[in-house]
Amino acid sequence: MSDKPKVAFYWCASCGGCEETVVDLNEDVLKVVGAVDIVLWPVALDFKRKDIEAMADGEIAVSFINGAVRLSEQEDWVKLLRQKSGLVVAFGSCAHLGGIPGLGNVTTRELIFQRKYIAVPTVDNPAQVFPTVAVTADGHELELPSFYDTVKTLDQTIPVDYYLPGCPPPSDLVWNAVAAILEGKLPEKGSVLAPNKALCDTCSRNQTKPEKLAIKEFQRVATGTPDPEECFLARGYICLGPATRSGCGERCISANMPCRGCFGPPDGVVDQGAKMLSAIASIIDSSDAQEIEGIVNTIADPLGTFYRFALPSSLLGRTRIGG
Amino acid sequence: MAQRITIDPITRLEGHGKIEIFLNEAGDVERAFFQVPELRGFEKFCEGRPAEEMPRITPRICGVCPTAHHMASTKALDDLWKVEPPRTAKLLREFIYNTFMVEDHYIHFFFLGGPDFVVGPQAPAAERNILGVIAKVGLEIAGQVIRVRKECREIIKALGGKVIHPVFGLPGGVSRGMTEEEREKFMATARFAVEFAQFALQIFDDVVLKNKEYVDLVLSDTYSHRTHYMGLVDDNGKVNFYDGKVRAVDPAGKKVAEFAPRDYVNHIREHVEPWTYISFPYLRSVGWKGFVDGANSGIYRVAPLARLNVADGMATPLAQQAYERMYQVLGGKPAHATLAFHWARLIEALYAAERMGGLLQDPEITSEHIRNLPTATPQEGVGIVEAPRGTLIHHYQTDGKGILTKVNLIVATNHNAAPIAMSVEKSARGLIKGGKVSDGLLNMIEMAFRAYDPCHACATHALGQTPLVVELRSANGDLLERISNLVQV
Amino acid sequence: MSEGSFEPRIIGFLCRWCSYPGADLAGTSRIKYPPNMIPIRVMCSGRVDPAFVIKALADGADGVLIAGCHPPSDCHYQSGNIKAMRRYPLLLKTLEQFGVEKERVRLEWISASESGKFAQVVKEMRETIKQLGPLKWGKGAGE
Numbered sequence: 001m002s003d004k005p006k007v008a009f010y011w012c013a014s015c016g017g018c019e020e021t022v023v024d025l026n027e028d029v030l031k032v033v034g035a036v037d038i039v040l041w042p043v044a045l046d047f048k049r050k051d052i053e054a055m056a057d058g059e060i061a062v063s064f065i066n067g068a069v070r071l072s073e074q075e076d077w078v079k080l081l082r083q084k085s086g087l088v089v090a091f092g093s094c095a096h097l098g099g100i101p102g103l104g105n106v107t108t109r110e111l112i113f114q115r116k117y118i119a120v121p122t123v124d125n126p127a128q129v130f131p132t133v134a135v136t137a138d139g140h141e142l143e144l145p146s147f148y149d150t151v152k153t154l155d156q157t158i159p160v161d162y163y164l165p166g167c168p169p170p171s172d173l174v175w176n177a178v179a180a181i182l183e184g185k186l187p188e189k190g191s192v193l194a195p196n197k198a199l200c201d202t203c204s205r206n207q208t209k210p211e212k213l214a215i216k217e218f219q220r221v222a223t224g225t226p227d228p229e230e231c232f233l234a235r236g237y238i239c240l241g242p243a244t245r246s247g248c249g250e251r252c253i254s255a256n257m258p259c260r261g262c263f264g265p266p267d268g269v270v271d272q273g274a275k276m277l278s279a280i281a282s283i284i285d286s287s288d289a290q291e292i293e294g295i296v297n298t299i300a301d302p303l304g305t306f307y308r309f310a311l312p313s314s315l316l317g318r319t320r321i322g323g
Numbered sequence: 324m325a326q327r328i329t330i331d332p333i334t335r336l337e338g339h340g341k342i343e344i345f346l347n348e349a350g351d352v353e354r355a356f357f358q359v360p361e362l363r364g365f366e367k368f369c370e371g372r373p374a375e376e377m378p379r380i381t382p383r384i385c386g387v388c389p390t391a392h393h394m395a396s397t398k399a400l401d402d403l404w405k406v407e408p409p410r411t412a413k414l415l416r417e418f419i420y421n422t423f424m425v426e427d428h429y430i431h432f433f434f435l436g437g438p439d440f441v442v443g444p445q446a447p448a449a450e451r452n453i454l455g456v457i458a459k460v461g462l463e464i465a466g467q468v469i470r471v472r473k474e475c476r477e478i479i480k481a482l483g484g485k486v487i488h489p490v491f492g493l494p495g496g497v498s499r500g501m502t503e504e505e506r507e508k509f510m511a512t513a514r515f516a517v518e519f520a521q522f523a524l525q526i527f528d529d530v531v532l533k534n535k536e537y538v539d540l541v542l543s544d545t546y547s548h549r550t551h552y553m554g555l556v557d558d559n560g561k562v563n564f565y566d567g568k569v570r571a572v573d574p575a576g577k578k579v580a581e582f583a584p585r586d587y588v589n590h591i592r593e594h595v596e597p598w599t600y601i602s603f604p605y606l607r608s609v610g611w612k613g614f615v616d617g618a619n620s621g622i623y624r625v626a627p628l629a630r631l632n633v634a635d636g637m638a639t640p641l642a643q644q645a646y647e648r649m650y651q652v653l654g655g656k657p658a659h660a661t662l663a664f665h666w667a668r669l670i671e672a673l674y675a676a677e678r679m680g681g682l683l684q685d686p687e688i689t690s691e692h693i694r695n696l697p698t699a700t701p702q703e704g705v706g707i708v709e710a711p712r713g714t715l716i717h718h719y720q721t722d723g724k725g726i727l728t729k730v731n732l733i734v735a736t737n738h739n740a741a742p743i744a745m746s747v748e749k750s751a752r753g754l755i756k757g758g759k760v761s762d763g764l765l766n767m768i769e770m771a772f773r774a775y776d777p778c779h780a781c782a783t784h785a786l787g788q789t790p791l792v793v794e795l796r797s798a799n800g801d802l803l804e805r806i807s808n809l810v811q812v
Numbered sequence: 813m814s815e816g817s818f819e820p821r822i823i824g825f826l827c828r829w830c831s832y833p834g835a836d837l838a839g840t841s842r843i844k845y846p847p848n849m850i851p852i853r854v855m856c857s858g859r860v861d862p863a864f865v866i867k868a869l870a871d872g873a874d875g876v877l878i879a880g881c882h883p884p885s886d887c888h889y890q891s892g893n894i895k896a897m898r899r900y901p902l903l904l905k906t907l908e909q910f911g912v913e914k915e916r917v918r919l920e921w922i923s924a925s926e927s928g929k930f931a932q933v934v935k936e937m938r939e940t941i942k943q944l945g946p947l948k949w950g951k952g953a954g955e
Contacts, residue, residue: 015382015389019387027469043336047334119729124594221375221498222697255485255489255490255499301373304373
């Protein structure tokens with residue numbers, strides 16, 4: 001019987017990028033594998049649900065769970081893992097904040113159905129057939145699972161001990177977190193395992209920021225070309241640096257594309273989108289109500305931009321259903 | 324007494340799934356369901372987003388093949404804004420793209436599907452994975468696998484910002500260029516990648532082709548379907564992942580369609596069943612005839628074997644040799660053996676590696692002219708690439724300001740949804756007799772889908788779940804028990 | 813709840829130097845106005861973080877009033893009210909995307925002597941939001 005701590009990786013409404021970032025540890029992944037006993041990792045190993053069900057409560061030292069929660073099956077799985085685990089780490093933006101699948105909170109199951117089964121140009125569905133929860137086909141009574149209208153973060157579903165931010169978390173952050181866990185050197189529960197600074201603080205373009213940012217018209221990368229070294233905001237390209245936690249190494253910035261906030265906000269910020277809204281408003285160069293409105297109209301999609309990764313975790317959480 | 328067997332979750336693929344198998348009184352397979360419980364809704368929630376954000380949103384459909392979505396999306400933006408990128412941008416895009424194909428194909432072969440061959444399909448579960456592969460082939464070879472992927476991914480990181488969810492694509496070009504220093508460094512990787520690709524084919528030769536049991540498996544009817552095939556081809560009819568026309572051939576290899584991206588709507592239809600969430604694409608000209616093989620069924624397959632089946636050859640010499648050899652062994656074109664997807668995948672990786680080097684040798688690749696700014700009013704655009712797992716279609720409609728009004732995505736594995744379901748059921752029927760089941764046998768059923776290298780996150784971007792419905796019926800058809808694994812909300 | 817009996821709950825962020833005294837004056841002058849607004853005194857309209865407004869709506873308010881000193885020169889802190897002015901259209905645009913009608917959130921300039929204006933604004937907001945109906949954000953907005 002192995003003395004090594006048991007570790008599980010699981011994915012909910014996710015894309016698999018968080019799995020890939022672990023594989024991107026490259027040779028170091030072998031060190032991890034050597035130090036722990038991986039008991040669940042569907043992308044790479046053949047352990048099944050019954051193997052987890054057979055374990056004792058708390059038998060798994062750490063479960064790393066990525067992906068947002070929007071199916072009851074995902075809720076079942078994370079509750080099972082919470083029960084069987086000592087620690088649960090919300091791994092990646094989706095588990096932490098809702099992530100890109102969290103943008104699903106601008107719509108509903110009903111509207112998705114309408115688009116996919118009727119309106120899409122390639123669908124051939126003259127009888128207007130919709131998947132339904134209970135139907136008889138060829139003499140078989142079949143059931144379809146239903147799914148939630150609203151995407152939830154992991155900590156809206158189960159208690160979470162730590163957060164590893166990022167879409168995906170960079171491999172070096174993952175390595176540091178695993179090392180900290182194995183050595184028992186973790187900060188207080190509830191912490192995000194990344195520096196507590198805003199991106200602007202560590203960004204190389206910070207020095208090019210003028211004393212005062214003043215924008216008369218916001219720009220879009222579709223129709224403009226950012227300078228490869230200048231602060232994006234200085235030119236009116238919306239960059240979520242001011243409202244985003246540092247720790248990613250400014251990878252997008254280095255490719256000359258502005259930040260979209262995947263690390264979530266620094267400590268103490270409850271609603272990343274609202275903070276970003278505030279930051280952008282503060283650089284509008286006008287004191288005239290009408291002119292301000294005109295400048296605001298050059299911002300293409302406030303909700304989708306300020307809340308790109310954090311919609312489910314935000315105060316409002318989703319767009320309004322019904323009325 | 325009838326029996327139900329559940330494989331939950333299916334493993335060593337990208338995504339979620341369950342297989343439910345019902346046995347009759349005699350212990351033979353009556354019905355097998357392949358179920359994908361995933362759902363996110365990209366086509367709907369992207370409405371209202373600025374189109375230029377799509378290359379940064381859609382890669383989150385899949386973290387294993389984000390570069391594919393990024394590229395299809397970027398090309399859709401070119402079409403949307405009617406802007407032609409400068410030649411340097413196209414070279415850079417195609418270079419990054421082929422680099423990505425190399426590393427993605429190898430994650431499948433060594434981590435996902437390959438272990439079944441290298442370690443053995445009926446090996447103990449604890450060994451059927453990358454760790455078992457390493458134990459079998461040794462740390463040195465394992466080190467080479469890690470190295471080739473690492474170096475390729477470093478290239479994507481350098482040019483694309485991030486390797487998981489790159490950011491460099493823009494309408495009319497890319498966001499950053501390549502320096503001469505980088506070109507030299509990348510050239511070394513390209514050369515190593517070609518060496519490794521030949522080595523990987525050698526491994527396939529030694530481990531699979533020299534093993535009669537495996538060869539029989541590959542050629543068996545249990546793992547075979549005579550379907551149509553689809554893939555991108557360049558102006559010379561050769562396989563090209565980044566650009567070209569979409570070509571479809573029938574089970575005999577005869578061309579039945581060839582069209583530009585904009586025309587996809589005229590050629591592809593999606594079938595809807597009331598009992599499942601996944602849609603089933605088929606060729607419009609042939610029609611939907613159900614989950615059946617044959618020239619009269621509109622069902623088609625995509626991804627490596629399909630691409631090689633539709634094309635007239637490979638554009639690079641070593642890959643062309645490998646291509647010819649494969650068809651020789653398989654007995655001609657098109658090849659219908661599902662497990663041959665693994666072989667074709669390795670040939671494609673060789674082509675991609677050769678192509679990397681070829682593109683790097685073009686002096687324009689380091690030029691600074693990497694973007695042409697759009698000037699037209701956006702309206703509608705389609706971008707198609709060959710993702711590792713199949714033809715990937717991004718279709719956007721916007722208002723005059725470039726804010727999305729409609730999105731349609733047909734994503735690689737989606738095209739293979741019907742074939743995968745058919746393959747799983749056929750393999751279950753072929754393998755399970757008289758109620759004899761073992762872990763190894765169940766794994767061999769999973770091998771039927773693994774050959775396709777499915778990406779369920781991709782396939783279910785919009786609607787995800789085929790149901791987990793388990794029906795237990797007695798031999799005379801009475802429903803004994805109905806089990807659904809998902810709670811009704 | 814029938815539409816007739818719905819009484820909106822409005823949170824009012826009132827600045828300490830102008831709008832809050834203005835509201836007080838309405839009270840001491842016995843100007844009648846509906847009791848739907850719950851006042852919260854802030855030092856300046858510029859203190860109102862958009863998150864306050866959003867939180868109020870998320871936690872059950874049907875509407876929010878932000879009231880401050882007249883621009884350009886009445887603000888006790890020079891330009892706090894200008895900061896509020898800059899946030900307002902962007903906040904409304906974002907809230908509209910969330911499905912919150914822009915009539916629910918109002919920015920007004922109310923001086924210490926404008927007791928009548930204050931009462932009028934509260935009355936108008938009550939009527940407008942009664943028409944719109946309750947927001948009921950926390951209840952049934954999700955599942």
